[in-house]
Amino acid sequence: xxxxxxxxxxxxxxxxxxxxxxAASGFSFTTYTMNWVRQxxxxxxxxxASIVSSSxxxxxxxxxxxxxxxxxxxAKSSLYLQMNSLRVGDTATYYCARDYYGSGxxxxxxxxxxxxx
Amino acid sequence: xxxTQSPSSLSAYVGDRVTITCRASQDISNYLVWLQQxxxxxxxxxxxxxSTLQSGVPSRFSGSxxxxxxxxxxxxLQPEDFATYYCQQYNSHPRTFGGGTKVExx
Numbered sequence: 533x534x535x536x537x538x539x540x541x542x543x544x545x546x547x548x549x550x551x552x553x554x555a556a557s558g559f560s561f562t563t564y565t566m567n568w569v570r571q572x573x574x575x576x577x578x579x580x581a582s583i584v585s586s587s588x589x590x591x592x593x594x595x596x597x598x599x600x601x602x603x604x605x606x607a608k609s610s611l612y613l614q615m616n617s618l619r620v621g622d623t624a625t626y627y628c629a630r631d632y633y634g635s636g637x638x639x640x641x642x643x644x645x646x647x648x649x
Numbered sequence: 650x651x652x653t654q655s656p657s658s659l660s661a662y663v664g665d666r667v668t669i670t671c672r673a674s675q676d677i678s679n680y681l682v683w684l685q686q687x688x689x690x691x692x693x694x695x696x697x698x699x700s701t702l703q704s705g706v707p708s709r710f711s712g713s714x715x716x717x718x719x720x721x722x723x724x725x726l727q728p729e730d731f732a733t734y735y736c737q738q739y740n741s742h743p744r745t746f747g748g749g750t751k752v753e754x755x
Contacts, residue, residue: 567744569692577684577692577735579744591742633697634739635682642691 534558534638536628541643548618548647554611554628554640561609565631568602568613570624571642578624581613582631596622618647650674650738654747660755667723669750671736676716680740683712683721686749687732695734696721726752 540552554566568581580593581602590602601614611628625644629636651674661667671681679699684692694703696712699719709724723730731754736747 576749577686577737577746579737579746582742582744593743627691629692632694633682634680634744635684635694635697635737636692637694637697637703639691639693 534630536630536638536640538626538628538640538643541626541645543646543648544618545649546618546620546647549614549616550618550645552613552615552626552628552643552645554613556609556611556628556630559630559638561604562606566604566611567629567631567636568611569627569629569636569639570622570645571627572621572624575624580626583611615645618645620647623647650677650741650745652736652738652745652747654734654736654750656750657748658751658753660753661726662755663726663728665726665755667726667730667752669721669734669736669752671714671719671721671747673717673719673738673740677738677740679715680738681712681714681719682737682739683710684735684737685730685732686735692735723752728754 535557537555565584582591599617603612625642627642628640630638653672681699683696686692700712733749733751
């Protein structure tokens, strides 16, 4: 069974940093592109980053480019999102998703990041 | 690429035929997915490549369109279909979602 479990969310002050993790199991992690998608409270979905299996190609939304860094450790079947210079507007539930046809066929349960003073 | 969904919400009865549209700001061929999200849950992929049903998705869901105009149809709305639906293009980065369509019980 495919499982994706995010962790690392929490409350952080504006300007702070946080690192999210996504532990994958039940599939060959090394062969899949992985995505991060977020959802602000009461709002729609926003794609924020994708990383291909080899990490050779990484793509970011303009809203997070230069502040967020996505990485992966294929040996540990894990995906990461390093978030720096956090803003109130980054408050959201962050989902990792296994890429399938450019979106996600399996999603984690999400982890909530709250940026507030 | 901007994705525009309409309507933003709709009310319907169980058994109704429901149609949601999604328009891309430029040609995206058939690089479109539809997702369903229920409150407090992660999104679920319904359709990819504009018209291909994901495994396990009921056949009452169908997708059509190519280029800039796309449609998600639920042929006979069931109680478990009340949710928010999103389109998303994967023709190019950055991937972009439509604003969502909330389907509510009438």
